[in-house]
Amino acid sequence: MGYLSHSVWGRFMARGALLSSVFAAALALSTGASAQVLSIGDDGAVTTYSGPAVHTAEGATAIAPPEPAPLFRAPPEEVVRLIQESSARHAVPSQIVEAVAWQESRFNHAAVSSKGARGVMQLLPTTASDLGVDPSDLRGNIDGGAAYLAQQLRRFGDVKLALAAYNAGPKAVERYGGVPPYAETQSYVRAIMARLAAASVVGAGAQ
DSSP states (O other): OOOOOHHHHHHHHHHHHHHHHHHHHHHHHHHHOTTEEEEEOTTSOEEEEESOEEEETTEEEEOOOOOOOOSOOOOOHHHHHHHHHHHHHHTOOHHHHHHHHHHHHTTOTTOBOTTOOBTTTTBOHHHHHHHTOOTTSHHHHHHHHHHHHHHHHHHHSOHHHHHHHHHHOHHHHHHHTSSOSOHHHHHHHHHHHHHHHHHHHHHHHHO
């Protein structure tokens, strides 16, 4: 068995030290943040990417996360027209009707909830019957929702309470003397108020 010269042994030890350091870096990355990707260049340089990446022959390129969806998005033209007509008919601000329509269905008239609420304004069959409208008809659905909102605004004299009543029912609002402590209703009211605020900012910027 022969012996390695000092120069050969030195190069071997240096390469072993480099591989050990790279392995240690990879181990630290895998335990600290599993989403990070490790790239090792020909010269031994280590590059990390936080998050998903695309690997090609030229190397790895990080993928930027998608931009969050905007809070404010305009409804379809037909829905806008019908909301304006119904809002004027029932003397309720069109911005409130539009915000409720967004929260209830994202303006999707084909939406049906697990409880049987239908259409843009998500009217329950019993509510639609009380209002004298057909929930499967777009015009009737929006008009019924606007009428019901107008009822709650007159009843409580407060936008937040009217929204809570639309979601949880007026009796729940009266029982708790305010927005009921239901997680769904609390989130519902906050989301609509945030959309109303966003709409007002958009409207102010367009002036």
